[in-house]
Structure formats: structure tokens, C-alpha cells
Amino acid sequence: MSDHELRVSKIRNGTVIDHIRAGQALNVLAILGIDGSDGSDGEAVSVGMNVPSDRMGRKDIVKVEGRELSQNEVDVLSLIAPDASINIIREYEVAEKHRLERPTEVVGILSCPNSNCITTKDEPVESKFEVLEDGVRCEYCDTIIRTDLAAHISVK
Numbered sequence: 001m002s003d004h005e006l007r008v009s010k011i012r013n014g015t016v017i018d019h020i021r022a023g024q025a026l027n028v029l030a031i032l033g034i035d036g037s038d039g040s041d042g043e044a045v046s047v048g049m050n051v052p053s054d055r056m057g058r059k060d061i062v063k064v065e066g067r068e069l070s071q072n073e074v075d076v077l078s079l080i081a082p083d084a085s086i087n088i089i090r091e092y093e094v095a096e097k098h099r100l101e102r103p104t105e106v107v108g109i110l111s112c113p114n115s116n117c118i119t120t121k122d123e124p125v126e127s128k129f130e131v132l133e134d135g136v137r138c139e140y141c142d143t144i145i146r147t148d149l150a151a152h153i154s155v156k
């Protein structure tokens with residue numbers, strides 16, 4: 001894309017999550033715990049939706065200023081937006097570019113739908129799911145989530 005077509009401006013330091021399947025940007029923001037409630041303390045976040053892409057037709061893109069992602073965030077992202085690429089930006093340059101790999105387990109961020117699960121009680125137990133071919137399984141109570149993983153994102 002040439003500069004005069006840029007819809008979302010470049011960032012100086014932070015993370016660009018690119019090639020997100022169109023329609024998934026809001027789920028990506030949820031994974032990152034960005035819901036606008038931080039007010040003036042939050043990072044600057046830019047979102048492009050339905051941006052034309054040679055490779056994908058249309059794509060979404062999320063740019064987070066001043067922040068690199070944690071491994072737990074990257075792991076859940078791999079499940080929700082498997083085609084995404086993660087670009088670490090330092091002083092306006094792309095310092096690192098990563099494709100996502102399907103993890104074997106994900107910790108935190110997703111919440112178990114079983115209200116009797118230890119991870120949904122007032123205990124300090126973080127959720128942990130084994131990644132299956134077609135879903136994820138809670139490692140504490142064996143509940144399986146197969147469809148609409150995004151509906152189970154809950155960042156505390």
C-alpha cells in the first residue's frame with residue numbers, strides 16, 4: 001500500500017497486529033484487554049477494519065502504541081486470528097515480524113464456561129486450556145469449548 005493510501009498512521013514504538021481476518025479486530029482488542037475504560041492512562045490504539053489487502057481481500061489491523069504482547073496474549077491470538085502477523089515496531093522501523101503458531105495450551109484470557117470450575121470461583125486460579133484440533137479443553141474440569149471461542153474471552 002503506498003503512503004497516500006495509508007488509513008491508519010504508522011506508530012513509533014509498539015505492536016502492529018496485521019492480516020487479522022476481517023471481522024475479528026474487536027475480538028483481538030478483547031484479548032488485549034482494551035475496552036476503552038482505561039481513559040487517559042491507556043495506550044493509543046488504532047484499528048483498521050475491512051482494509052483492502054492483496055493477500056486477503058479485506059483484513060483488519062490493530063496497532064497498539066508503546067506495548068509489546070505477552071506470551072499468553074499471543075497464544076490466545078493464535079487461536080482467534082491464526083493468519084495474523086505480529087510486527088514489533090521500534091523507532092518507526094519493523095524490528096521483528098512473527099507469524100503465529102498454534103500453541104499446545106493457553107493460560108488466562110479465556111474463561112471456562114463451567115460455573116463450578118475452580119477457575120471461575122473466587123480462587124486465584126488462572127484458567128488453563130489444552131488446545132485440541134477443533135477446540136480447547138479446560139485442564140481443571142475437562143469442559144470443552146468447540147465453537148465461538150471469542151465469546152469466552154474475559155480479561156480480568
Ligand code: CTP
Pocket residue numbers: 001009010011012016018061063085087089091092093094
Ligand atoms: N507499521 C506501522 N508503523 C511503523 C511501521 C510499520 O504501523 N512504524 C505497520 C505497517 O503499516 C504494516 C505493518 O506494520 O501494516 C508491517 O509493516 P511492513 O513489514 O513494513 O509492511 P509489509 O511489508 O506490507 O508487511 P507484510 O510483509 O507482513 O505484509
Ligand code: ZN
Pocket residue numbers: 112113114117118119138139140141142143
Ligand atoms: Zn473448567
